[in-house]
Structures are given as C-alpha cells and as structure tokens.
Amino acid sequence: HSPTLCALFCTQDTVSKLLSSFFKEDKTKLSGDATLLMVEMLKVFVQEAAVRSQKQAESEDCDQVDIEHFEKILPQLVCGSTGSRNVFV
Amino acid sequence: MSVDTEETHQRLKAAVHYTVGRLCQKIGEDHRRPFSRQAIAAIAETTFRQCDIFAKDLEAFARHAKRSTVSVDDVKLVARRSTALSIHIQNKSDELTQEHMSLKKKTTAKRKNTETEEESRE
Numbered sequence: 001h002s003p004t005l006c007a008l009f010c011t012q013d014t015v016s017k018l019l020s021s022f023f024k025e026d027k028t029k030l031s032g033d034a035t036l037l038m039v040e041m042l043k044v045f046v047q048e049a050a051v052r053s054q055k056q057a058e059s060e061d062c063d064q065v066d067i068e069h070f071e072k073i074l075p076q077l078v079c080g081s082t083g084s085r086n087v088f089v
Numbered sequence: 090m091s092v093d094t095e096e097t098h099q100r101l102k103a104a105v106h107y108t109v110g111r112l113c114q115k116i117g118e119d120h121r122r123p124f125s126r127q128a129i130a131a132i133a134e135t136t137f138r139q140c141d142i143f144a145k146d147l148e149a150f151a152r153h154a155k156r157s158t159v160s161v162d163d164v165k166l167v168a169r170r171s172t173a174l175s176i177h178i179q180n181k182s183d184e185l186t187q188e189h190m191s192l193k194k195k196t197t198a199k200r201k202n203t204e205t206e207e208e209s210r211e
Contacts, residue, residue, distance in 0.1 A: 014101065014104050017097070017101060018101045018104075018105070018137075018140050019140060019143065019144040019147065020144075021094060021097055021098060021101065021144075022140060022141045022144035022145060023144055023145075023148050024145070024148060025148065025152075025157075027157045028148045028151065028152075028157055028158075028159065029157060029158045029159065030147075030158070030159045031158050031159060031160050031161065033160075033161050033182070033185050034147070034159045034160055034161050034163065034164050036181070036185060037161060037164040037165075037178055037181055037182060037185075038143065038147075038164060040177065040178065040181045041143070041164070041167070041168060041174070041178060042136065042139075042140070044174060044177060045136060045139060046108075046109055046112050046132065046136055047112065047116070049132045049135065049136070050112060050113050050116040050124070050132065051116060053124070053128060053132070054116065054117075054120045054122055057122055058120075058122070062122075063122060064122060064123055064124070064125055065113075065117070065122055065123065065124040065125060065128050066125045066127065066128055067125065067127040067128045067130075067131045069128065070128050070131050070132055070135075071131070074135065077135075078135070078139065
C-alpha cells in the first residue's frame with residue numbers, strides 16, 4: 001500500500017475532470033468518495049497492466065518491456081471470460 | 090463546446106501519460122526491466138480509453154438509480170466483475186467511511202470546546 005503510488009494517481013481533481021469529460025449528460029456529477037474510489041481503481045488498473053506486461057516480458061526472456069508484451073496481456077486485463085485471471089469488465 | 094472538450098482531453102491525456110510513465114518507471118525499477126516508450130504510451134492510451142468505459146457505466150448506474158450524482162455504490166458495481174478488485178474497492182470504501190466517522194467526532198469535539206471558550210469569555 002505504497003504512498004508513492006497513491007500520490008501518483010495524481011490528484012482527485014484530475015480523475016474527476018477526466019471521468020466527467022466522458023459523461024453524456026451535463027448534470028451528471030461524481031461524489032467526492034466515488035472519485036477517491038475511482039482514483040484507487042485506476043491505480044490498480046495501471047499497476048496490473050504494468051506488472052502483467054513485466055511477467056510477459058519475463059516469460060519471453062526479454063530485458064525490456066515492449067508494446068507487444070502489453071498487447072498480449074491486454075485482452076485478459078480488459079475483458080474476456082470471467083474468472084480470477086480477469087481484472088476488469 | 091467541442092473545441093473545449095478536445096483541449097481538455099488533450100491535457101488530461103497528457104496528465105494520464107505522465108502518471109502512467111512514473112508508475113511504469115517505478116515498476117520497471119522494481120523488476121529491473123524497463124518499459125519501452127511505446128509500451129508506456131500504449132498503457133496510457135488504454136487507461137484513458139478505459140476511463141471512458143468506466144464513466145459511461147457509472148453514469149448509467151446512477152441514472153438507473155434515478156440519481157444525477159455518481160455514488161460509491163455505482164463504483165462498487167463497476168468493480169463487481171473482478172473479485173480481487175471488488176475486495177480492494179470495498180476495503181478502500183470502508184477506510185473512507187471510518188475516516189468520515191472519526192472526522193465527525195473531531196468536529197463535534199472542536200465545536201464543544203469553542204462553545205466553552207466563548208462562554209468563559211462572557
């Protein structure tokens with residue numbers, strides 16, 4: 001539960017603006033707590049993406065994580081079958 | 090209006106890219122395996138697009154509950170598909186609830202103290 005990572009998901013403000021920019025209706029708003037939880041969720045998303053890409057690169061004996069490694073793990077990260085390997089919808 | 094949105098998105102995209110870059114740098118150091126610039130850009134782009142998906146879902150859930158403000162419950166719904174993520178979000182939510190409760194206690198205590206002070210001055 002690293003504080004560095006918390007600071008990394010920039011400010012609550014940025015996440016709030018980011019999500020709000022995608023709402024279809026002007027009247028839709030985000031509660032403060034909902035924003036904090038979304039900061040958390042995005043943090044987990046990026047961490048998972050990065051760590052899984054690392055593992056993929058490792059399994060291929062590469063000394064750098066390249067875009068191909070990320071692309072390989074992307075389907076499991078974003079959608080696909082339910083189950084423990086799936087992280088998000 | 091659409092020009093504003095475009096500018097806003099560009100700025101927000103840059104913010105996401107920067108944050109993702111820093112996070113990847115740290116994880117790269119932890120694993121002693123750096124990320125290529127392309128990989129970081131791809132992760133940032135995907136994260137940005139995922140926010141769109143999250144936002145639309147959140148809005149839909151709130152609207153379904155006849156609310157215009159997205160709440161913690163809506164966020165929990167978005168997290169429901171993954172057990173690990175649900176647990177993580179639930180824990181964070183419990184943390185927040187506890188913080189609110191302890192903040193309430195502090196504020197009540199402060200108010201009582203201020204009242205006593207004012208009384209003694211009179």
